[in-house]
Amino acid sequence: MPQWLNTWNAKMAKWLWWVVLLGVVAALPVVYAREQTETSADQVAIVMDYRDLLQVSNTQVDPRRFVQEQIELLKDAGVNGMVVFESTLEELGWAGEVNVYNATQAALLEGRVSPPEDNGTYVIFNHPESEATLRPIIEWAFRHHGAEVASWSFGGHGGLRLGMGYDDALLRPMQPNPIAIQSLRDAGFLVFPRLSDRFDPFDQTEVAKWLDSYQQLGIDRVVFDGEAVTGYADDDKKNKGITRFAGELKEHGIGVAIFENLRIPQKGMSKLANLLRYNAIRAHSVSEAEMSAVKKPVLEDRLVLAVKDRNIRFLYLNATTVRDATKGQVTHPLQNIADVLKGEKDEDGNTVSVGVVQQLRDFGFEIGSPKAFQVEHAPVEKVLRGIAMLGAIALVALTIGLFLPSLRLLSLVVGAIGGAGLYVLSPTLMVQALALFAAIAAPTAAVVLLVKRIRTLRDSSGEPAMSPLHRLGGALLLFVRTTILSLAAVPLVVALLNHISYSLVLQQFRGVSILHLLPIALVALYVFLYGSGNTVVGNARKILSMPLTVLWIVGIGIIAAAGLYYLSRTGNSGQVTGIELKFRSLMENAFGVRPRTKEFLLGHPLFFAGIFVALRYRWGMVLLVLGTIAQLSMVDTFAHIHTPLLLSFIRVLLGLGLGLIIGLVAIGVWQVLERLWVRWGKRVLEDAG
CATH class of the missing domain: 3.20.20 (TIM Barrel)
Known part of the structure; x- marks a missing residue:
C-alpha cells in the first residue's frame, strides 16, 4: 500500500466523522416532517x-x-x-329479503314434478318495496356471470329464475346490498x-x-x-x-x-x-x-x-x-x-x-371517520435526504476502516459511485440497502470504538489503578457515548426511508435478521482477532490451534441454539409464550409504552456491567459482545417505520433507564461477590488444596 494512501486514509477518518454529523443534522428536518405526518390523523x-x-x-x-x-x-x-x-343470494336470504329454492323445491311449491333437465335456481322477493331495488342488481350480476335470467313468480310475489345450479348461485357475488347500506x-x-x-x-x-x-x-x-x-x-x-x-x-x-x-x-x-x-x-x-x-x-x-x-x-x-x-x-x-x-x-x-x-x-x-395521513415534507427535502445518504455512506466507510484501515478511502469512493449508479437503476433498492448498511454500521462502530477505548484505559499489565467508584463513573460515560453513536443511525435511516409507503407497510425495511446478527458477529470478530499485541492472522491461528474439548463443543452448541432462538424472535413473526404476554401487558399498563425486553432486561444491563468489568478484567469484553444486542435493537426499533416516531423514542428511553437501573444492581452484586471471593474464596481453595 503506497504511503500517501495510508496518510490519506488516516486523515480521512476525522473528516468522515464530520460528514456523518452533517448527514445526521440534515436528516433532522426530515425526521420532524415524518413526526408531523404521523400526528395528522387521529x-x-x-x-x-x-x-x-x-x-x-x-x-x-x-x-x-x-x-x-x-x-x-x-x-x-x-x-x-x-x-x-x-351481496350473495345466501346473504340476502339471511337478511330476509329473498327466499331461494332449487328446482325441486320450486316444483313442490307449484305442485308439479321438476323435470330432470331443470337445475336452475328460483328466487322470490319477500318484500315488494325491496324488489325494485334488488331485481336489477340480481339480473345484472347473473347475466354478467353468464347465466340466463327470466321472470318467475309465486303466491303473488315476484321472482326470478336463474340458469345456474343452486349451490353455485348462492355464492355468486353481486353489488353490496344498497338497502342494508x-x-x-x-x-x-x-x-x-x-x-x-x-x-x-x-x-x-x-x-x-x-x-x-x-x-x-x-x-x-x-x-x-x-x-x-x-x-x-x-x-x-x-x-x-x-x-x-x-x-x-x-x-x-x-x-x-x-x-x-x-x-x-x-x-x-x-x-x-x-x-x-x-x-x-x-x-x-x-x-x-x-x-x-x-x-x-x-x-x-x-x-x-x-x-x-x-x-x-x-x-x-x-x-x-x-x-x-x-x-x-x-x-x-x-x-x-x-x-x-x-x-x-x-x-x-x-x-x-x-x-x-x-x-x-x-x-x-x-x-370517528378515519382519514389518510396528510404527508408533510421538509423544506428542500430531496437535498437533505441526499446529504443524509452521503452521511450514511461515510458511516459505512468509517466502520469498514475500523477493521481494514487501508480500505477506508476506497470504501467511500466505491460507496458513493455505486450508490449513485444503483439510485439511477433502482432508487428504492438503493435507499433500502443504504439504510440497512447504516443501521448495521452505527452500533458496530460504536461498540468497536468502545473496545478500543477500554483497552487504552487499562495499563499494560491489565490491572488499572482505578477505584470501583472511578470505574463506575467511567462506565457510565462510556455507556452514554456509545449509545449516542449507535443512535446516530436513527435519523439517517428515518430520512432514507421517509415515504408514506413505508408507514403503510407497502414497502418495508429489509434485512432485519442481518441487522440482528451482523453487528454482534463483527464486534466478536474485533474483540477476539484485533488487539492483544498480535496481528489478526496471528490471533486467528492462536484460536484455531487451541485443543477442541468436549466443553468447547458443548459451548458452541449452546451458542448456536441461543443464536437460532434469538433470530427466531426477530421481526413480527416470532412466537411468544403466555407468560411473556402477561409480562408485556404488565409493562404496557405500568408505563403506557412497553420497552423492548431484549434491551432493558438483557442487553443494556449486560453492556453497562460489561463496561465496568472490562475496565479491570479482559474477559469482560465477552459481556460487551452480548450487550451489543441492545445497541442494535435501539436502531431496529426505529426501523419499524409503521410505529410512530415519538413512541419509538419513548420506548428506547425507557429501555435505557430501566436497563441502567438493572445494570447498577448487577454491578453492586458483582462487587459484593468480588469482595467475598477476595476475602473467603481464595482461602477456601487453598485449604482444599
Whole structure:
C-alpha cells in the first residue's frame, strides 16, 4: 500500500466523522416532517362485519329483531362502522329479503314434478318495496356471470329464475346490498363496502354506478375481499383494470384500507395505493376464529396496541356462532365484543377494565371517520435526504476502516459511485440497502470504538489503578457515548426511508435478521482477532490451534441454539409464550409504552456491567459482545417505520433507564461477590488444596 494512501486514509477518518454529523443534522428536518405526518390523523373506526351479524342472526328465533338489538348494543359500546360485503343470494336470504329454492323445491311449491333437465335456481322477493331495488342488481350480476335470467313468480310475489345450479348461485357475488347500506347509514353508522375482484371482466361502468351511490351517502373508503383488489384480473397493458378502477375512486373521493399481517398481501394493492396518491389507511382484523377463542383482556390490549403502536386507524371485528357442547347451546361473541370496547364492572360496581374506546381516548385518539395521513415534507427535502445518504455512506466507510484501515478511502469512493449508479437503476433498492448498511454500521462502530477505548484505559499489565467508584463513573460515560453513536443511525435511516409507503407497510425495511446478527458477529470478530499485541492472522491461528474439548463443543452448541432462538424472535413473526404476554401487558399498563425486553432486561444491563468489568478484567469484553444486542435493537426499533416516531423514542428511553437501573444492581452484586471471593474464596481453595 503506497504511503500517501495510508496518510490519506488516516486523515480521512476525522473528516468522515464530520460528514456523518452533517448527514445526521440534515436528516433532522426530515425526521420532524415524518413526526408531523404521523400526528395528522387521529380518528379511528371500530367496525363490525355486517355479514357476520346476519349469519349469527340466522341461528336466532327472530333474526330481524336480533340484528336490531345487537346493532344497538354494539353502537352503544363504541362500534361506529359496518363493513358490507358484495351481496350473495345466501346473504340476502339471511337478511330476509329473498327466499331461494332449487328446482325441486320450486316444483313442490307449484305442485308439479321438476323435470330432470331443470337445475336452475328460483328466487322470490319477500318484500315488494325491496324488489325494485334488488331485481336489477340480481339480473345484472347473473347475466354478467353468464347465466340466463327470466321472470318467475309465486303466491303473488315476484321472482326470478336463474340458469345456474343452486349451490353455485348462492355464492355468486353481486353489488353490496344498497338497502342494508342505506339502513345502516340511517342508523348513524359509517359504511365501508368490501369489494372483490370476482367480476370477470371488470365492468368500469357498473362499478362507477356503485361509487356514485356511495358518494351520495358520504361513503369515502372501501376495503377489499379476497386475494386481489378490484380490477387486478383485468389489469394488463390493454385493459388496465387497476388504473381504471383507481380513476373512478379518485373521481368519487374514495380511499382504501389496507389489512396488515395477511399471509399473502392482496395483489395490486401497492399499485392501487400509489395511483390514489396514498389515500389509504392501515386496518387490523380480528378473525372469526380468533374472536371466539381470545380472552377479553388480551383482545383489549391487542386492539389498543394496534392503534397506538402500529398506526392502525381501522379496527375490523368479526363474529361467528360456536356450537358449545359444554353449555349445550349455540353461542356467539357479540356481548364479549361490547364488553371489550365499553369496559366492564364487577357485581360491586368496581371497574374491571376501562375498555378500548376509553383507552384510545386517553392516548389522544377519537372514534370517528378515519382519514389518510396528510404527508408533510421538509423544506428542500430531496437535498437533505441526499446529504443524509452521503452521511450514511461515510458511516459505512468509517466502520469498514475500523477493521481494514487501508480500505477506508476506497470504501467511500466505491460507496458513493455505486450508490449513485444503483439510485439511477433502482432508487428504492438503493435507499433500502443504504439504510440497512447504516443501521448495521452505527452500533458496530460504536461498540468497536468502545473496545478500543477500554483497552487504552487499562495499563499494560491489565490491572488499572482505578477505584470501583472511578470505574463506575467511567462506565457510565462510556455507556452514554456509545449509545449516542449507535443512535446516530436513527435519523439517517428515518430520512432514507421517509415515504408514506413505508408507514403503510407497502414497502418495508429489509434485512432485519442481518441487522440482528451482523453487528454482534463483527464486534466478536474485533474483540477476539484485533488487539492483544498480535496481528489478526496471528490471533486467528492462536484460536484455531487451541485443543477442541468436549466443553468447547458443548459451548458452541449452546451458542448456536441461543443464536437460532434469538433470530427466531426477530421481526413480527416470532412466537411468544403466555407468560411473556402477561409480562408485556404488565409493562404496557405500568408505563403506557412497553420497552423492548431484549434491551432493558438483557442487553443494556449486560453492556453497562460489561463496561465496568472490562475496565479491570479482559474477559469482560465477552459481556460487551452480548450487550451489543441492545445497541442494535435501539436502531431496529426505529426501523419499524409503521410505529410512530415519538413512541419509538419513548420506548428506547425507557429501555435505557430501566436497563441502567438493572445494570447498577448487577454491578453492586458483582462487587459484593468480588469482595467475598477476595476475602473467603481464595482461602477456601487453598485449604482444599
